[in-house]
Amino acid sequence: MQELPDELISQIAAGEVVERPASVVRELVDNALDAGATQITLRLLAGGVRLIGVEDDGVGIPPEELPLALRRHATSKIRSLQELESVGTMGFRGEALAAINSIAEVSVLSRRAGADGAWLLDGATGELKPVARAQGTSVEVRELFFATPARRKFLKTDATELAHCIEAVRRHALARPDVGFAIWHEGKLIEQWRAAATPAQRIADVFGDEFVAQSVAVEHQEGAVRVSGHAGVPDAARSRADQQFFYVNGRYVRDKVLAHAVRSAYEDVLHGQRQPVFVLHLAIDPARVDVNVHPTKIEVRFRDGREIHQAVRHAIENALAAPRAAAAAQAGE
Numbered sequence: 001m002q003e004l005p006d007e008l009i010s011q012i013a014a015g016e017v018v019e020r021p022a023s024v025v026r027e028l029v030d031n032a033l034d035a036g037a038t039q040i041t042l043r044l045l046a047g048g049v050r051l052i053g054v055e056d057d058g059v060g061i062p063p064e065e066l067p068l069a070l071r072r073h074a075t076s077k078i079r080s081l082q083e084l085e086s087v088g089t090m091g092f093r094g095e096a097l098a099a100i101n102s103i104a105e106v107s108v109l110s111r112r113a114g115a116d117g118a119w120l121l122d123g124a125t126g127e128l129k130p131v132a133r134a135q136g137t138s139v140e141v142r143e144l145f146f147a148t149p150a151r152r153k154f155l156k157t158d159a160t161e162l163a164h165c166i167e168a169v170r171r172h173a174l175a176r177p178d179v180g181f182a183i184w185h186e187g188k189l190i191e192q193w194r195a196a197a198t199p200a201q202r203i204a205d206v207f208g209d210e211f212v213a214q215s216v217a218v219e220h221q222e223g224a225v226r227v228s229g230h231a232g233v234p235d236a237a238r239s240r241a242d243q244q245f246f247y248v249n250g251r252y253v254r255d256k257v258l259a260h261a262v263r264s265a266y267e268d269v270l271h272g273q274r275q276p277v278f279v280l281h282l283a284i285d286p287a288r289v290d291v292n293v294h295p296t297k298i299e300v301r302f303r304d305g306r307e308i309h310q311a312v313r314h315a316i317e318n319a320l321a322a323p324r325a326a327a328a329a330q331a332g333e
């Protein structure tokens, strides 16, 4: 028996966190948001396989901490189990950059708020050198999976990988209308969502005015659960479940309890395989939801699943009933 070398441990961890370029995009944008960025720019080459660059204007990383950012289990976000239980940041595992650095060529360039210079760290050599940059951080990830060709074989066409990368940013963008996002691919600007938008404006920017015009606002408090967002009217339903977004305390999640609650709310008004469209945000006490279920943090576990199910179901049922009640009242006048 032997202990595995550090590099291999990171590569094994990377297998869980990084499935494709979009996984890297998600981790880097998470970090930018945790750093308080107001503008995030993504630059991709070949659907992200050749290059994923994420630039932000967040608080930055001091040069002495740059090497630490690429080390396993190094994080500035939590210090104790207690802090984990009420974690408010997207990240907390201190794993993503180390994992990505073990399966790609990584560089991190950062200028800390208030510092008079920026520093560039080469992830392969650990070399640190001074460069010019405004406040914030740029992370570049090149040649993803170059060291793990088996993984590289599973990648789809550049167009498909690009679509997944855009979807990853879209998930963040819908949660953070206050932050501006831009996506460049092969030197062309392909998406741009302005900062300081309202939630409805952001949905319209991302999906078009149609989505908002054909949806009702959801605003519902039940016990300790607050549900808000937009739910499409039955006529707006689609054949594919591609416009369904759940957030728990700002984190995009996929969850059976939530999916089932929505399905039951639409039960009487949607037929066959029609899929409702929605962007729903749940605000609950962070101590009542476990986000540390899986390294990708896309799954969560609720302490009070039934309460949450009811709150979501009622939130949508009420929202869908409101315009009909208003229309009926008008017709009766």
Ligand code: ADP
Residues within 6 Å of the ligand: 027, 031, 032, 035, 056, 058, 059, 060, 061, 068, 069, 070, 074, 075, 076, 077, 090, 091, 092, 093, 094, 095, 096, 097, 098, 137
């Ligand atoms: P985690 O996000 O779980 O802490 P990561 O591996 O994603 O772990 O990042 C490690 C650390 O590097 C973070 O805790 C943070 O201190 C720093 N960091 C990474 N990206 C950025 C960024 N864009 N801006 C500021 N700090 C960053």
Ligand code: MG
Residues within 6 Å of the ligand: 027, 030, 031, 090, 091, 092, 096, 097
């Ligand atoms: Mg992170």
